[in-house]
Amino acid sequence: MFIRVVTGIQKHFDERVVEWAMAATGMYWGWTLAQPGKAWTNEAAWAGMLRITTEDTWGVLCMLxxxxxxxxxxxxGTFSETAYSRYSPLVRGLAALxxxxxxWQVVMSVSAVQTSGSGIYPLPLFLSIWCVRNAWRDIGEERRSARASDRRA
Incomplete structure (x- = not known):
């Protein structure tokens, strides 16, 4: 099973590298927020997000x-040749969403106050939107492929 997981990931890694990077970034960023102490030292910059919930809770949500x-x-990657593959782009798209x-919450929060974060945080937002687009594109390709195979049958 381990070999199947590794080879499955390897098989699709190049086409999904941005998704892997964004998922890992979100998880790591969440981990830093959930640590004891405050990561958000400029509370004015994070006031928008803090109105919704605490820094620790944001951290747990990001890790999840x-x-x-x-x-x-x-x-x-592991089960691309199984029935799960029909739903894989949808699950990936929902995760990216x-x-x-x-x-989006980060960008809106830090943009309300002049900070250096307002210049960098749009990048993960844009890349996440790109990942949603790619997953939705894969859903369309899967549906077209399913229709074509139905016509042949």
Whole structure:
């Protein structure tokens, strides 16, 4: 099973490298937020997110979202030739959409105050949107492929 997981990931890694990077980034960022102490020292910059919930809770949410995305990518590569593959792009897209929500909140929060973060945080937001687009594109390709095979049968 371990070899199947590794070779499955390897098989799709190049086409999903941005998704892997974004999932790992979200998980790691969440981990840093969930650590004892404060990662958000400029409370004015994070006031928008702090109105919704605490820094620790954001950290746990980011770790869960990133972890879910990593599992989805692992299963996507490992079981690409199974019935799961029909739903894989949808699961990946939903995971990416969760990341879009988080990074949108980050961008809106830090953009309300002049900080250096307002210049860099749009990048993970854009990349997450790109991942949603790619997953939705894969859903379309899967549906077209299923229709073509139905016509042949």
């Amino acid at each position: 979202a990133g972890g879910f995305w990593l599992v989805a990518l692992t299963v996507n 969760g990341a879009v929500f988080v990074w």
